[in-house]
Amino acid sequence: MSNTNLKQLAAALGLSISSVSKALRDSYEISAETKKRVVEMANRMNYQPNPFASSLRRKKSATIGVVIPEIANNFFALAIDGIQMVAEQKGFHVLTYLTHENNTNEVSTVRHLLGGRVDGVLMSLCRDTQSVDHLTSLQESGIPLVFFDRVPEQMSCPTVTTDDYESGFRATEHLIQSGCKRIACLSLSHYLSISNKRMNGYMDALKKHGLPVENGLIVQCTNDNEYNLSLIKALLKGRKRPDGIFSTVEKLAISVYYVTQEMGLQIPKQLKIISFSNLRTASLLNPSLSTITQPAFEIGVEAAGLLFRMIEKKTFGNRIDKLELKSALIERKSSERINKI
Template sequence: MGKIDIIKLAEALNLSKSTVSRAFRDSSDINPQTKERILKMAKELNYQPNHYASNLREQRSKTIAVVVPELANNYFTQIIQGVEKVAKTEGYHILIYVTDDDIEKERDFIRSLSNGRVDGVVMSVTGESTDHSYLQHINFERLPIVFFDRTYDDIDAPKVVTDDYHSSFMATEHLLENGCERIAYLVVNKEQSIGKTRMQGYVDALKKHGMPLLEGLVVDCSNSYTENDEIIGHFLLRHAPDGVLASVERLAFSTYYACKRLEIDIPQDLKLIAFSSLEIASLLDPALSTIRQPAVDIGERSAHILLKQLAGHVLEESERRVVLNSELVVRASSGMK
């Protein structure tokens, strides 16, 4: 049926547009059974009424939603800072929504925001391996969305990402050049865009240097520090890697904890590098080598693109997919020379 509006919803129910409209206004002059049928069909078709559109079509809320998987990661807080910095210059406020990597929360947030509460959304997505077709029913002219970091490739919306493949390749090559022969790749979800792309960089770097991808060296972890302590500790004892590439920051922390508990010396016994924008990485013991993503810049670019859309301008093709470069910062944890 395509994107659902009130006219299509009325046609599907064989009712008049005014009857459907009264159901959403909670009008008293509508049969309760009819109202229930309308609301049920609307939910099934993922239709959300825009309560502002009928009377306030030209009015803006001057608010942008920022949807992130978590706030514990310093990376996302820096991105939020970037969005807010740009939004403020144009008189916009931001609202922050945290999905906790829960696709149901993501769906609920977007559905609730599509009724006019905010003018637009910048979002790092959650459910790449699950059904996210609900977005195909969102009217992006009414609610423009800009993806950053984690994206849905099958959704036609602007995206701001980093050079994950090149960064992972470069980090793996750095470990190889520092003498590592059994390099592990730690990942939370191999099916997510970032996990998949970073893993490919890792695999191709090994291949370039004639190193096999050894069984068991790609480790599936979780978002729980408690679970990761057990997963990584068990892995280190069983497979004895001499290098670790952590695809996200929390997995580097868990590796530090596990190594300390097992009396594995970093970097003497195990060299470690991680994707991280942690500002205190240099203060860890030993200082953590990082692939530092331009988090604030990601937020700024995402906000600029969204505000350009809200101003009614057509995006250039180069603005539909922006790829920013990360920086390899070598410190003691990977055997800084």
């Protein structure tokens, strides 16, 4: 805690507290010379305004909250990076909260946020969030709220997302064009819109190319990594093994790599795979992993930008922005066509 306050500063200057405050905030009521004197003394005495007093009085915290499922995740780490950049430019602080994919944590975090600790909230839902009551109550409290990537479908709110349906479609079509006939889809959660949209793209691509949609090929994964591994193993050891996998999320693709390594299954010869991913090492994997790569950093930047427009009331009345960015499909070895001789 900074030890010098306005009172001491005022005493040292022979001025009143209010004048010092106004001088520091560059008010027109204070003469230029006085301002200079004040600023100099403030520096000399190492004055730092008390943020709580200021926040209390102004009802502004200069802080935003970011609520995400996890941080040890390339996508979210990059998104946070973008968010932090914008926040810093605006002179805002960033409070982060991790839900660990657990709705209970999400709800309690939102309740904390309702206390008014932040001027705005950026959020990406956790995988098992169904009810949006906590979210609407946050929104109704008047705190600007923007969702990114994992957004709630049931409520009207500003969002920043990517072209999930199209990406799922293109990824699946790419596998088909590489020769796959039986393509599995690894889904993160049937509650998440991104997971469902990606899966819908997958299904429509199958239909377009006359391939059947088999329920057994759609694997709903959990938050338990071990259990996911067993699901993937079961999928790949089954009688009618898929020859292609569309993974809606990075960590599931990594699990597939581990399983195939253990089983001695060859990618892309026996199994092709493409996955949503922000791995920097995708091209260095054995084999290199074909990816749909979301512009994670930009998503963070745009979401934060939107939030600050709301905080600064630059957005008119009831306008609700829905921004969609494009992901990039990057073909690598893991989905390469094998030309039989």
